[in-house]
Amino acid sequence: xxxxxxxxxxxxxxxxxxxxxxxxxxxxxxxxxxxxxxxxxxxxxxxxxxxxxxxxxxxxxxxxxxxxxxxxxxxxxxxxxxxxxxxxxxxxxxxxxxxxxxxxxxxxxxxxxxxxxxxxxxxxxxxxxxxxxxxxxxxxxxxxxx
Amino acid sequence: xxxxxxxxxxxxxxxxxxxxxxxxxxxxxxxxxxxxxxxxxxxxxxxxxxxxxxxxxxxxxxxxxxxxxxxxxxxxxxxxxxxxxxxxxxxxxxxxxxxxxxxxxxxxxxxxxxx
Numbered sequence: 001x002x003x004x005x006x007x008x009x010x011x012x013x014x015x016x017x018x019x020x021x022x023x024x025x026x027x028x029x030x031x032x033x034x035x036x037x038x039x040x041x042x043x044x045x046x047x048x049x050x051x052x053x054x055x056x057x058x059x060x061x062x063x064x065x066x067x068x069x070x071x072x073x074x075x076x077x078x079x080x081x082x083x084x085x086x087x088x089x090x091x092x093x094x095x096x097x098x099x100x101x102x103x104x105x106x107x108x109x110x111x112x113x114x115x116x117x118x119x120x121x122x123x124x125x126x127x128x129x130x131x132x133x134x135x136x137x138x139x140x141x142x143x144x145x146x
Numbered sequence: 147x148x149x150x151x152x153x154x155x156x157x158x159x160x161x162x163x164x165x166x167x168x169x170x171x172x173x174x175x176x177x178x179x180x181x182x183x184x185x186x187x188x189x190x191x192x193x194x195x196x197x198x199x200x201x202x203x204x205x206x207x208x209x210x211x212x213x214x215x216x217x218x219x220x221x222x223x224x225x226x227x228x229x230x231x232x233x234x235x236x237x238x239x240x241x242x243x244x245x246x247x248x249x250x251x252x253x254x255x256x257x258x259x260x261x
Binding site: 017018020021024039042043046047050054096098099101102103105110111113114117118 | 167169170171200202203204206207210213214217231235238239240243244245
């Protein structure tokens with residue numbers, strides 16, 4: 001990343017679940033030639049933001065969450081910054097057992113599984129307080145280097 | 147964006163049409179509508195997702211609760227007309243293996259009346 005010619009979308013969202021649908025429209029408009037990537041990234045954003053708002057912030061609607069998308073030819077990078085207590089969703093939630101039958105199937109745990117499935121790289125840091133989640137997804141037509 | 151539902155009586159049970167976006171902010175709408183149809187013994191419900199454009203894990207949670215409820219009352223829950231992005235999410239969750247899913251509304255209606 002960091003090349004000139006990259007396009008950037010930066011948004012500050014109120015910490016309310018109702019704000020996520022509006023974000024999805026902005027992301028779709030930011031990636032007009034990549035509808036499938038837009039859908040997948042929107043699902044990831046929805047799952048992570050829902051976790052932050054419902055659990056990290058305990059439903060408090062008076063915080064803000066910064067979302068930044070940067071797109072190069074080969075990659076899309078997404079950064080989500082919040083001021084909730086430090087939490088790493090990828091370290092603390094194991095993968096769900098997708099083969100469990102209906103009766104035993106636990107409710108929950110799927111959102112993080114979707115994020116892991118749909119992006120190539122996930123990272124979490126807590127520098128300066130809060131949480132900073134970074135997702136990177138390779139765009140179609142660009143094979144991995146090496 | 148929001149979520150709307152419409153219910154109609156069909157042969158063998160109830161048809162619930164779901165329109166819009168099913169995420170953490172709208173899941174309670176579906177939860178109320180769908181679980182309300184699965185209270186009586188033997189209740190059978192066909193859910194038509196033809197006009198559902200988006201689902202997240204919060205929406206899947208409601209569908210899973212409804213499937214468990216249907217089993218509890220010895221009824222039946224059938225889903226039909228999943229659009230491509232919605233079908234992908236069901237596939238990724240493994241739910242296609244544990245839920246009854248019909249391709250078309252006609253096939254769903256047939257499953258609802260099947261013994």
